[in-house]
Amino acid sequence: MSKEPLKPTGKNPMAFGANLYFLFLVLMVAFVMFRVWSLVLFESEKYKEVLSRKLYSDTTVSVLRGTIMSEEGDILATTIPYYDLTLDMTASYLNKKRKNPKDDSLIVRLKAAGLKIDADKANENWLDKLASKFSGKKEKITKTIFQTELEYTAEILAKTLGERNKEEYEKLLTKWYREAQSKGPKPAGYRYRVLKKNVDYKTFEKLRNEGIFCAEKGHISCLNKSERYKPVYPYGNLAMRTIGKIPTEEEHKDKKLFNAQTGIQYSYNSYLAGITGKVKRKRLGKNAYLTLDDENNILPQNGSDVITTLDVNMQDMVENELRKTLTNHRAEFGTAVVMEVATGKIKAMANLGYDTTRSGYFELENYAIRRRFEPGSTLKLASLMAAMEKEGLTPSDRVDIEGGTARVGEMLVRDAGHGKAESNLTIQQIFERSSNVGVAKTVYRLFEQNQNKVSEYLETIRTFGLLNTTGIDLKGEREPKTFSPKDKSWTRNYSLIKLSFGYFFEFTPLQILNFYNTVANNGKQLKPYLVSEVRYLDQTIEKFEPKVINPKICSDKTLKWAHQLMVGVALNGTAKGRDSLEFFYAGKTGTVQLLNYPKDGIPNNPTNSYLFPDGQGGWTNRHQVSFVGYFPKDNPTYSIITLINYPKTPEPTGGGIAVPLFKEIAKKIYAGSLNYQFRALPAPNRVAISNLYHGQQADLALLLKKLKLPYRIQREEEFAKVVTNAGKYYLQGNRVPESAMPDLTGMNLRDALYLLESRGIRPKINGKGRVISQSIGAGSPLKRGMSLQLELSL
C-alpha cells in the first residue's frame, strides 16, 4: 500500500465538539435512567396492581336455568345448553408451517372422515402442482396450517354446519384470515369470529378434530365454544303469560336486568336463576388457569326446578276452548282461570288477546291478574250476602222491582232485558234474573235509606276478601279499585246504589274468582297459588302448601243461601242451559256495558276511567261478559271464571257467551278427571333405578365428588352411566350415536330432551323424575318426526 496509513492529526481541533457530544450522550442516558427510575419509584404500585388484576381474576361461572314444570312433571319451559362456535383468527397455530405430505391429500382425508367425495373436485391445487413441477419433490413446499387445511376445513364445515357451501366457507375463512393478518387497520372484531350460533356439543366435538381446528400438542385450537342456553318450550305458547318468557342469558345472569315483572319466570327468578358462581383464578399461561381456594369464592349452583300447580292437559283444553269462543264472537280478548276449590291451586290460566299483526289470538297479557274491570252482576252475590250476613235478609224476602225500571235513591235503575213486567219477586228470583233494581233497592233500603250503614256494607265486602289483592304468587297483581264515602266523588243516595250491582269497584278476574272460590270452599278464603314445589335435582327445596287467608268469611247460613242463589242461576236463571248436563254447577253471570275509553286503548285505567279528555265519555255498545262459578255443585272441586271482552255478537250476555264456555271447560275437566285417577295408579313393573344414573359425564362426576364417593372414569364421553362394582363407582362413557335412538334410561328429563332435541324428536312425557322406559328402543334408526313416549319415575 503506497498510502501512509497512519495520518497524524496532531492536536485534536475538535475537542469542544467531542465534549459536547459526550455531554449529550450522558444527558440522554441519564434521561432514560430517570424515566426507568420514575417508572419504578412512582408508578410501581400502580403497575403491580394492574398486573395482579391481570393475573388474578374473579371469574363468573354461568349456571343453567331451572325448569318450570306442570304438576305432573311435564316440562313447560326449560333451557338446553348450546354453544356458539367462535374462531380465534389470531391463533398462532394457523400460521405454523407445515409440509404438505402427499399421502395426506384432501381426498384421502375426506374419505376417512366418512364423506362422499367427487374425486375430480378434490384434486391437488394449482400451487402444489406448480411446486412439484419446479422441484420435483412436493414435500419441500411448506405452507401454513391455514393454507394447507383451508380446503379440507371448508369441506368439513359445509358438510357439518351446512349453512354455506364449501366455496363460500373457503371465501369466508380466507377473508377473516386476511383481515386478521393484515398490517393495516383491522375491522372491528377481526379476532374472534362467530362461525355458528346455537350448535350442540356434538357438533363442536366433531369439528374440533378436523382441519384448522385440530391443533397439535402444545398448540391451542383456534376453535372455541362459548356456552349459551337455548330456551325450549315443549308445549309452545301454552300458558305463556302465566309461565313467563325465559329470560335472555344476560337477564338470567344479572337479576337487575330482568324486569319483565310477570310470570313465574320472574316471580320465582331467585330459585330458577340458581347461583352464578364467582371464583378467583390465577392465570398460569395462555388459556390456562388455576382456581384458587378463596373465602370469597361463590360456588356455582344450577337453578332449581319449579313445579307449578298447572295441569298441562287442562291448560291446553282451557286455552283451546277460550280461543274457540273468542273466535266465534270475534272478541277483543278473554281470560279463563280454573282454580282448585279446596287448595287454591291454579290449574289453568289462559289469557288470549287478538293480535292484529299476527291475525289471531295469542297470550299477549295476563288479563286475569294485570287488568281490572267493573265486575257488574257478579258482584250482586257479595251485595246480597252482605245484606244476609248483617241485616238478616233471606232468599225468600220479597222486593218490588216495579217492572224493571225504578227510581232508587237519586238514581233511575234499569234491568237488562225488559220482558215480563213483574213486580213482586223473591231475592232468589232477583238473583236468578240478575235484577239491578231488586239488588239496588235491597242494598239501598238496608244500608243507606233508613240508617246510615254504608261503611258497614263496605266493611262486609272487605271481609269477603274482595277489596284486597288475592296474594297470588305472581308478581304484578293489580290492586282492586275501591270506592267509599271518603272519596270526593262519592254521592249520597247514588254511589252505594251503583256499587251494589257492580259498578265503580274494579277487580281483576282472579279477585272475583277468588271470592266465588271462597264461597264454594265453605267460606274459607285461600291464597291462590301457582307454584307448589321447588326442587333441585331430586331434592325438594321448598314446598308450598295451601295458605288460608280467612278461615270463615261469613256465617254458614249466609253461605248456604249464597250457594242456593247460585244453583238457582244455573237451574232457572241467566245461566240456564238448553242442554241437560250430567253434573250441576253454580255461579253467576255478569254483563257490563263498557265505557267509551280513550284513544290509547287502555280501558279502566285508574286515573282516567271516568275522565275522558276528548269529552267522548259515556256508554258504548261494547260489552264485557263473564261467568264465575264452581262445580260439581254439591261437592265443589273447581271454580272457574270466564271473561270475554267486547264480543262482536249483537246483544251479548254472560249467559249467551261466558256460560257456554264455562260449561264446556267444566264438562271436559269432569270427563278427564276419571283419567287422572287412572293415571295416578302405580305403574306395573317399575324398575328400581335409584343407583343407575345416566347423564352428562361432567355433571355426574361433580355429583359424585360432592357426595364424596370415590369414582373412576371409564372412557371419556359426553354422556356416562354410573355403574357400581364392589363399592366403587365407575363413570362409564356412553357414546351416543348420531343417527340412532339414544339410550335415555336413567337420564333426567333435561338431558333426555337435550339429546332428543338435536335429533328432532319431540317426546311425549309421562310421569316425573328419571326415564325408566322409552317406547322406541335404543339403537333403533331415527326417522324425522318420530314420536317417542317416555315414562319417568322418581
Place this chain on the structure above:
Amino acid sequence: MKDTREQRTVFQYVDLPILLTVMGLMLIGLLSIYAAVYNNEHQSIFDLSQSYGKQILWISGAFLILVIVLGTDYRIFEPASYFFYALTLLLLGLVLVFGREVNGAKAWFEIGGFRLQPAEFAKVATCLSIANYIGNSGLKFNQLKHTLVPVILIAVPLFLIMLQPDTGSALVYFSFIFVMYREGLSINYLLLIAFIGLVSVLALLFDKVLLIAILSGFGAVYVLFSRFKLRAFLSYLPILLIGLFLVITIDFIFNNVLEPHQQDRINVLLGKETDIKGVGYNVHQSKIAIGSGGLWGKGFLEGTQTKLNFVPEQSTDFIFCTIGEEWGFAGSLVLLSLYSILIIRIIKLAELQKWRFARIYGYGVASIIFFHVFINIGMTIGLLPVIGIPLPFISYGGSSMFAFTLLVSIFLRLDNTRKLVLQ
C-alpha cells in the same frame, strides 16, 4: 508489518474493557432470552429448537467473526469500505425483490433456514465508507460537495431500507449526523433537525394557526431587536419558511407518508389516543413489566408479565422489559452502565486514534450503538414511538448479533493497530 512488533495472538493488545463489556452484554442477553421464552418442556438452555439455544449459536458465530476480523490486515478496511458499501447496497436492492416478508417488511433473505437481514450489515458498510470519505484530509464541511457526499452515502441505504419498510433501521442512519458534527459540521444543522422535530411534534399536537402566529411572532421580535437590519430578517426568513412549510404540510406527510400503524403509534405517544388494547398495548404491557419489577426485580424466571406472553416480541425488540421485570431497576442500571462503559470507552479510544479514519469510524460505532440503545429502551418505556429495533448484543437474532460484532471487531482491530504502532 516490519515497523511494528509481531503480534503473538490476535487477542494481544485488544482493548479488554470493550471485549469484556460486549461479552457481558451477550451473556445478559442470553439469560434474558432464556427467561423470556422459557417453558417447562424445553428447560435446557442448549436446546437448539428454542431461541436461547440458537442464540448460543449466534454468539459462537460472533466470536468467530471477532477472531477473523482481528486476524485481518488492518489496511484492508479503508480501501474495502466502498466495495463493502456497494455490496450491501446491492443486497438491499435484492432483498426488495427476493426478500421474505416478515411482519409486513421485506427485510430478510432466507437461505437454508437461516435468515439474513442486510440492513444490519449496511450500517457497518456505511459507517466504514463515511469514515473513509470524511477521513480524507482537506475535507471541509463548508464546501457543499464535501457535505453532500456523506449525506448521499447515508441517504441511499436509508432510502432502500425505507422501501422495505423498516423505519427503525432507517432511523439509525441519522446517528451519522453526530459523527459529521464531531468532524466539524456546523451545529446549526443539528439545531435545524431539532427545530424540525420540535415543530413537527407541536404541529401535530396544537392548533396550526396558533403555531404560525408564534413562529411569525418570534421573527418579528427578532427583527425588532436587531433594529430592522436586512441581514437579521434574511437569516430568520428560511427558518420561518421551513417552519411554515412543516406546519402546513405536516398533516399531509403524517397521513400519506407514514403507514397507518406508525400513525397510530405516534398518536399514542403524543397522548392523542389512549388505546391500551390496540396500538398502545405493547408499550402498556412493557411498562407494567418494568414498573412491577420494582427496585430489585422479581428474580430470574419469575417475571409473570413476560412469561405469560403478555409482552409481544419480548425476546427481540422488547427484551429490555424482561430485564426490567426480573432484575428490577438495579438490573436496568447495570445494563445501561455496561452500555455507557462501552460507548464511552469507544469514544475515548476514538479520540486517541491518530488515524482519522479510525477515529471517525469509532465515532460511528459509538453513535450507532447509542442510537440503538436509546431508541430501543426509549420505546420500551414509552418515550418514543414503537419502532422495531434490536438492543445490541442482547436481542435475539443472528443478523444483528453478527453485524454488531463486526462493527465493534473492526474498531478493535483498528485500535489494536494503534497500540502496536505505539509500542
